[in-house]
Structure formats: C-alpha cells, structure tokens
Amino acid sequence: MDLPSVRQKLKTFAEWISHYNLVPIGMLAKVIMGGVLKVNNLDKLTHTKQEKKVSEINCQLNNEQQAASDRIIRDLGRYSVTVLDGETGSGKTEVYLSVITELIKNENDAQVLILLPEIVLTSQLVNRIRLRISSDITEWHSGLTEKTRRNNWLSIAHGSAQVIIGARSALFLPYKNLKLVILDEEHDSSFKQEQGIIYNARDMAIILAKIENIPIILSSATPLLETVYHVKRNNYNHVKLTKRFGECQIGLLENLSIIRNIAGETQVSKVEYNKSINSFYHKFPLWLNIEI
Numbered sequence: 197m198d199l200p201s202v203r204q205k206l207k208t209f210a211e212w213i214s215h216y217n218l219v220p221i222g223m224l225a226k227v228i229m230g231g232v233l234k235v236n237n238l239d240k241l242t243h244t245k246q247e248k249k250v251s252e253i254n255c256q257l258n259n260e261q262q263a264a265s266d267r268i269i270r271d272l273g274r275y276s277v278t279v280l281d282g283e284t285g286s287g288k289t290e291v292y293l294s295v296i297t298e299l300i301k302n303e304n305d306a307q308v309l310i311l312l313p314e315i316v317l318t319s320q321l322v323n324r325i326r327l328r329i330s331s332d333i334t335e336w337h338s339g340l341t342e343k344t345r346r347n348n349w350l351s352i353a354h355g356s357a358q359v360i361i362g363a364r365s366a367l368f369l370p371y372k373n374l375k376l377v378i379l380d381e382e383h384d385s386s387f388k389q390e391q392g393i394i395y396n397a398r399d400m401a402i403i404l405a406k407i408e409n410i411p412i413i414l415s416s417a418t419p420l421l422e423t424v425y426h427v428k429r430n431n432y433n434h435v436k437l438t439k440r441f442g443e444c445q446i447g448l449l450e451n452l453s454i455i456r457n458i459a460g461e462t463q464v465s466k467v468e469y470n471k472s473i474n475s476f477y478h479k480f481p482l483w484l485n486i487e488i
C-alpha cells in the first residue's frame with residue numbers, strides 16, 4: 197500500500213506542541229492521522245489524485261494591494277511573519293490570493309494552508325477561491341464525511357492537494373511540501389482550542405512556519421495586541437491596506453480603524469468623532485496608545 201511517510205519536520209512540530217502545551221504525544225499522533233488511519237479500513241486508503249490547476253487570478257489589484265502583494269512575495273522562501281492589516285473590505289483576501297497564485301506559478305508542487313477560525317467561513321472562502329483561482333481546493337474540518345476526510349488527508353500527504361483551507365486541526369496535517377501559511381482573522385479567539393488538546397492555533401501556526409522555514413501571513417482588520425507589539429519590535433513585517441475596495445459603506449462605527457479613517461477624511465463632525473472615540477476608548481483603553 198502506498199502510504200506516505202511522516203516527515204521529520206512534522207515530528208519536530210508535534211514534539212514541540214506536546215512539550216509546550218503539555219499534551220501527550222500519542223494524542224497528537226491521533227490528530228496527525230486525522231481519524232483516517234484505522235486498522236479496519238486500510239483497504240479503503242486510496243485517493244483520487246487531484247489535478248493541479250491553480251490558474252492566474254482574474255482580479256486586477258489596485259496600487260496599494262499590488263504593493264502589499266509584492267512586499268509579501270519578496271519574503272517567500274524563508275520564515276517570516278507578515279501582518280496583513282487592513283480594514284474590512286480593503287481586499288486583504290484578494291492580496292493573499294494573488295500571493296498564492298504567484299507562489300504556485302513559481303513552484304508547481306507548493307502547498308498552501310489557509311487557516312480560518314470557523315468552519316462556516318470555510319465554505320464561503322472555498323466558493324470564492326474556486327471562482328477566482330482554482331477548482332481544486334481541499335477542505336479540512338470536522339464537518340467532512342469520513343470518505344472525503346480520507347481522500348483529502350491522502351491528497352495532502354501525497355502532495356496533490358495544493359490549496360488547503362481548514363480549521364485549527366489542519367495545522368497537523370502531513371503536508372508534503374508546505375510553502376505558505378495564511379491565518380485569516382488572526383485576532384479571532386476561536387483559534388483557541390479549549391477542549392481535548394488545548395492550544396492556540398494562531399501561535400502554533402507561527403511555530404509551524406518557523407519549523408518549516410516558510411512565511412506566514414496574519415490577516416486582520418483588528419490585529420491582536422501581541423501582534424501589534426511584535427510589529428513595533430520589528431519582529432513581524434507590517435503591510436497595511438488603508439482604503440476599502442470600491443466605495444462600499446459599512447454600517448456601524450465599531451472598529452477603531454474605521455473611526456480613525458473617518459476622522460482622517462473628516463466625513464463626520466469633530467463632536468461625533470470625539471463621541472465615538474471616547475466610547476471606544478472606554479471599551480478598549482489600550483488600543484489608543486498603540487499606533488501601528
């Protein structure tokens with residue numbers, strides 16, 4: 197039977213997680229096997245080979261997005277953490293999709309992992325990417341049937357799956373040639389797994405990138421304070437999108453970057469602005485002391 201072997205880097209990653217999160221390595225082995233390798237179903241371990249067909253992205257980036265994409269592409273090929281910071285609707289997803297296409301264009305066998313905080317976001321993004329760059333997107337989350345799970349796990353291990361979109365546990369898959377990790381909505385607390393194996397997938401994704409010596413992109417409209425701290429210390433690269441794409445409007449002034457932007461463009465009166473900022477400051481006092 198043509199079963200993939202476990203790469204040393206995956207073992208190193210599992211050992212690191214086990215040590216850091218005080219988790220028995222056996223429990224991690226089970227997650228790595230993805231519920232796929234079972235003694236009584238070895239005969240079912242065959243998979244449909246995926247056709248590699250990531251194509252040119254059919255989207256023209258604006259100047260700011262293009263500059264962001266170019267900046268990230270410059271760092272492909274080695275470990276780096278880049279914060280892709282831009283308000284909702286500024287086109288962060290389009291930027292990282294263009295990075296993915298560029299990467300796969302240059303390296304035909306490269307695999308990319310996009311980690312999302314919620315399963316429900318997975319299918320939305322899968323549909324969007326299918327329209328944009330490729331029909332072969334591989335999903336990984338608890339909502340898959342056993343058969344799909346088996347097929348996807350094997351495609352990932354054999355390297356025929358190229359763009360993998362998943363929830364937390366996708367971190368532990370046996371990638372053959374992982375070259376880029378993207379963590380979308382990096383601030384989302386759902387990246388914390390609080391049952392069974394307790395870990396923070398956001399932090400562990402950075403460790404995975406470090407061990408694999410590959411770049412990781414942290415995408416967010418509201419980066420975490422610890423992310424802001426690392427940007428200020430120059431530990432992370434910082435790429436900023438300052439404009440929403442097109443002229444779409446957002447209903448509520450709930451986000452500091454929106455409040456700032458509106459103040460900058462003086463679309464609201466000073467009194468309204470001060471009222472918004474004071475109420476925000478009341479809720480999140482630390483934010484206002486940190487400019488990035």
Ligand SMILES: Nc1ncnc2c1ncn2[C@@H]1O[C@H](COP(=O)(O)OP(=O)(O)OP(=O)(O)O)[C@@H](O)[C@H]1O
Pocket residue numbers: 255256257258261282283284285286287288289290291416417441
């Ligand atoms: N260069 C572009 N060309 C065409 N459409 C674009 C472009 N950039 C962004 N858009 C469109 O603008 C909308 C918002 O873009 P996108 O989802 O990439 O933003 P985002 O910053 O990732 O948003 P969120 O923070 O909600 O994840 C989408 O409908 C997207 O298709």
